[in-house]
Amino acid sequence: MNRNKKTVLAWVDGTRPGEPPAPRIAQAAQAHARIAALVKQAYTQPLPEHRLAFMAERVVARAMAEPPLTWAQRWAAFWLRPVVALSCVAGVLALIAAWNYLPVRQLLQRHAARAFVIYRTHDGTPVFKPIEYQRVTPTEDKHGST
Amino acid sequence: MIDRPAVHDETSDGELVTAFQGGDEQAFVVIVNRYKHRLTRLALAVVHNEEDALDIVQDAFIKVYHGLPQFRQTSALYTWLYRVVMNRAIDVVRHKQRTLMEPVDEPPAELPDPSDANRPDREALRVELRTHIFAAVDKLPRKHREVVLLREVEGLSYKEIADSLGCSEGTVMSRLFYARERLRQELEPYLKGAT
Numbered sequence: 001m002n003r004n005k006k007t008v009l010a011w012v013d014g015t016r017p018g019e020p021p022a023p024r025i026a027q028a029a030q031a032h033a034r035i036a037a038l039v040k041q042a043y044t045q046p047l048p049e050h051r052l053a054f055m056a057e058r059v060v061a062r063a064m065a066e067p068p069l070t071w072a073q074r075w076a077a078f079w080l081r082p083v084v085a086l087s088c089v090a091g092v093l094a095l096i097a098a099w100n101y102l103p104v105r106q107l108l109q110r111h112a113a114r115a116f117v118i119y120r121t122h123d124g125t126p127v128f129k130p131i132e133y134q135r136v137t138p139t140e141d142k143h144g145s146t
Numbered sequence: 147m148i149d150r151p152a153v154h155d156e157t158s159d160g161e162l163v164t165a166f167q168g169g170d171e172q173a174f175v176v177i178v179n180r181y182k183h184r185l186t187r188l189a190l191a192v193v194h195n196e197e198d199a200l201d202i203v204q205d206a207f208i209k210v211y212h213g214l215p216q217f218r219q220t221s222a223l224y225t226w227l228y229r230v231v232m233n234r235a236i237d238v239v240r241h242k243q244r245t246l247m248e249p250v251d252e253p254p255a256e257l258p259d260p261s262d263a264n265r266p267d268r269e270a271l272r273v274e275l276r277t278h279i280f281a282a283v284d285k286l287p288r289k290h291r292e293v294v295l296l297r298e299v300e301g302l303s304y305k306e307i308a309d310s311l312g313c314s315e316g317t318v319m320s321r322l323f324y325a326r327e328r329l330r331q332e333l334e335p336y337l338k339g340a341t
Contacts, residue, residue, distance in 0.1 A: 005323045006319065012326075032323075032330065036297075036326065038275070038279055038337075039298040040298045040299070042276045042279040043187075047183055048196050051196075052183065052200075055178055056174070059207040059208055063208045063211035
């Protein structure tokens with residue numbers, strides 16, 4: 001975090017008294033302090049005291065009545081969450097589709113392709129030469145070359 | 147019979163946890179009484195609904211009750227409590243937004259202020275400003291909102307917030323800066339008139 005931000009925070013916190021910062025920083029610090037005060041003020045609400053009374057006793061009673069979830073129950077609860085379940089299903093379907101309809105398989109499995117050439121040397125001897133190469137594209141042209 | 151020291155309001159969190167782990171139920175009662183106000187205020191700040199806030203805090207305490215026997219005290223108890231309440235509260239807000247059962251940003255109850263009893267215009271303005279502040283805070287990204295609420299509402303230190311959220315103090319400061327900057331932009335029109 002840069003020094004200006006730290007300075008602004010320190011001014012808002014009141015931990016940086018003394019010399020005023022540069023006008024631009026002072027302006028930002030003032031605005032931030034105002035925001036902080038407004039938020040604090042807005043969230044200062046009276047608590048429902050009468051409803052907080054005996055909360056401990058109620059919590060203990062409920063906790064004893066409701067035993068903690070077992071590992072299996074927690075697992076089931078997780079999978080029952082619709083968003084999680086739908087996302088997982090969608091993910092699996094996308095993987096299946098990609099595997100079947102996109103050339104993923106061919107890209108992943110580059111087969112060694114075999115071919116051969118036959119030629120005649122200058123003294124007329126025929127030469128047969130097998131070649132092995134790696135297939136780099138999944139498509140073949142009309143001659144069967146890839 | 148095991149002779150345990152009696153727990154009381156001044157007993158430290160660590161000692162209370164140890165006492166509870168040793169089978170002293172009273173220790174848990176002290177924990178609840180110590181934190182129920184702060185946690186309710188925090189939950190209320192997120193959900194803006196008294197009923198939901200109380201449910202969230204109770205559920206959180208029940209979770210803590212079941213989890214305390216395994217709590218290793220590598221972190222402070224309150225950071226765990228804040229984490230549980232914050233997560234639950236944000237879940238509730240998200241669930242409400244999804245199901246659209248009721249608007250989450252409904253206008254909050256007015257603050258009773260006897261000095262302004264004869265100034266309905268000023269009171270209306272204050273309520274409007276408050277509604278806008280809530281809406282602006284609710285619009286913040288989750289990570290920024292958490293930091294703002296823990297800092298401004300709960301008054302936690304950067305260190306406590308960092309412990310609670312599991313990040314560094316620098317990250318907390320950075321998020322707070324950006325959150326305030328964003329709030330400043332959102333509330334610009336209201337800042338001039340606000341007192």
